Amino acid sequence: MSTIGRHVTKLSGYAPALPTPFNQDGNLDADAFAEFCSRQVDEGASALVVADTMGEAPTLTPAEHVRLIHIAREVSNGRVPVIAGCGSNSTEHAVDLTQEAEDAGADAVLLVVPYYNKPTQAGLIAHFREIAQSTALPVFLHDEPSRTVCGLADATVARLAELPQIIGLKDATGDVTRPCHLRPLVGAEFRLMTGDDATALGYLAQGGDGCISVTSNMAPGLCRNVFLAYRQGQIARAQRLAVQAGRLTSALLCEATPAPLKYALSTLGWMSPDVRLPMVPPGEAVRRQLDAVIAQSSVEYAASMIGRRLCFGHRPRAA
Template identity: 50%
Template sequence: MTAQADTAEWLSGFIADLPTPFTHRDEIDTEAFGRLCERQIAAGATALVVGETAGESSTLEPAERAQLVRIAARVARRRVRIIAGAGSNATDRAVTFTQAAEAAGADAIMSVVPYYNKPMPQGMAAHFRAVAPATTLPVILHDIPSRTVKGLADETLLELAAVPGFVGLCDGSGDIARLVRLRSRLPADFRMLTGDDATSLTYLAAGGDGCISSVTNVAPDLCVAVARHLRAGRLHQARELHRRLMPLAALLEREHPAALKFALALLGFMQPATRLPIVQLGGPAKAEVAQAMAELADEYLAAAQ
């Protein structure tokens, strides 16, 4: 197994965790998904995550997972990397999903900690060690304890990070202290990304490499600017732009991904349709998201004047 060596360039900054648009027939809206991909690329994204948390991966059929990868790869035309969500709580299925994603044109795999089963650390390590040899693509681990119940222990992460093929972690714990605690113990080229928009600025300022983001779906240019200012050492400018995003980011996190889909529907990019057991936002929540987006737009206009 060989992993791509140039992860530093593309596995960084704000990377959109793309939602999966559905039609009124509960089928993937391929045109809308293509628009979402192109919008991120035009804004300067280096990679796209498809079929993961925002993509409602747990209710996608295997063929739909592969379909999303094929669409994203066709739209991207090698301009950005396509990271395919390929996780499962069953190891054999995670292997199958991983191989299917590679065959469909993915450039990297994101594999989540097995959920519901609550495996012991040795079981988690064995799970991921079975996934990595099943593909020639780099594998990004995904630790999101709020959804998996049990998190990836530090020692297990350090063990896996030393294995060829594992190139990074999407850390959804929101624990910035973990980054500080582990950064010096991890391989220099192992990428550390947060999955939490709320703490993304602090995470990047503390030495993190990027953020797998929900809010960048709505305001990609603003998120690209935050990362650009941070790289240039302009912390004040990055902090100010990040502050503008936070009210909307908090609302998107509260009812994810229904709120994200509604926000993108307001912008005209897709329908707000979700797949059960996720339902669409109710009236009060819609009003809050609409208000936050209006306030963000007002700030854009004020900054442009």
Template identity: 60%
Template sequence: MHSPSSWLRGYIPDLPTPFDSIHEIDLTSFRQLCERQIAAGATALVVGELTGEDSTLSPAEHSALVRTAVQAASGRAAVIAGAGSNSTSQAIELTKQAEADGADAVLSVVPYYNKPTQSGICAHFYAIADSTALPIVLHDVPSRTVRDLSDDSITQLAESPQFIGLRDATGDITRPLRLRSLLRPEFRLLSGDDTTAPAFLVHGGDGCVSMTSNVAPDLCQQMYRSCRQGERQVARNLAVQLGLLTAALSREPTPAPLKYVLSLLGLMSPRVRLPLVELPNDAKSDIAAAVESLFKECGFYPVVGPTPSLQPSASTL
């Protein structure tokens, strides 16, 4: 792959993990998800991370997902493997395996549950970096880890060229404004929160690691391009549409609503692994109605086929 600065941008899907009728990984459906995103213009794919239910995957399953994504991408998009853990030694093992499986980078989350100090968080990431030649994208999601990654820690870690970017799921749209002048130009700032991603982009962000783009990859890529090209009214219209879709997908814990919507598009099963459960019938009805209404209102309609997508009508933009 080319320099990370060339592909760590735009809307990057955080891919869900499809499961079959006996709750084994459905690699055929997963490969189809990869192909769909690449066809829509995604420059990278996140595999086996938060939306991919990484905490329920065995090491062998995680490895199979990464290998499948690498084979599907065939150099057309980078593969970023989720490789985080609250155990530094386990994060190192996941990272080493991702490197062996052909990943182009890893996404490594702030250690959760242990509540480490900022010095402990930095030491954790440095130990991972020492174990691999792969580039590392940092993941700050304090709503799940209870510990945030401070601005000072980010600027300290970013001094090493091995740390190539940040997935910021804090929802703080001012962070790019605060950090940009403190970081080397090629370090990428990515939103990890679909709700605030459009504002994050406007304030200087480089993209979004997105759940919503799994449903509407074309719409998300248009959002990114309109922000980059200064098409403010187009960006506003797209932000409203994406906001409504994100709201529908956020009515129940991730990724159950997402998997259900993708099942309606014929892309995968809605199955999740315990301790997550599938949506109750009333939630399914509400989410299906909300998404269908959005399709009609925005002039989008689902196209089901080898690479299903949401296609815009001429009047949408």
């Protein structure tokens, strides 16, 4: 049985960190989000990650947060798990978000390290334990010190992994060797998912389970094939595909996400490029760079996938 699509406790492969589309009035575009979720599931996403950093979580209202989970849950219809971003630098607020996500039908929650207030490692343990005890849902930790300043020490991850509800880590440190350090501490069942597309293949090779991904929003089939080629021992093919994905990744991360990603998706007709302040759309130079990389990626992937459905170049289905 393929690891793609298994229950969240066996999560592996590429799971897109979904952007949140807005309409011209600045409100949530529910239709565009539902269509985008459907495309991702059809193309082999292993989970739908909703209302995380890529979804502009700090700018979402509580009602929007719940609505996104409901939409993803309805589209998924049990085919892949829905993981809801519920992190906050207020433990009480994170508990509220987590309980709302559970009521809305999420399969798991993703909890980022508290930002700005710089807790100690003991504070982080207390924070995540408090949230885990407030819900029946499985919990993924999210370590991204470039955004939060404070990071999770390996020993802290190991302590938290002793709690049965804490089942995995989104590791956005960019340290490709981290699975080697963590795996002996957390055990074989603990899900180690990189949050860094640029080093995803190396992370897999060091014992990671997959990637919570920016790039798979644009090229879900390409990213899925990188993972499957690696798992099937086709290392040379995985490396070739990873080079293609890497060029796209570099362009999508040339400015703070999700602005470049949403612009790129807008060129394919998949959603509006609009972001909420304090994010702003990318400038002309970045747009030109993205246009060029998207065009090149379309040609490369088409050449490698003759006879199969492409990730690039098809418009959304009619509503």
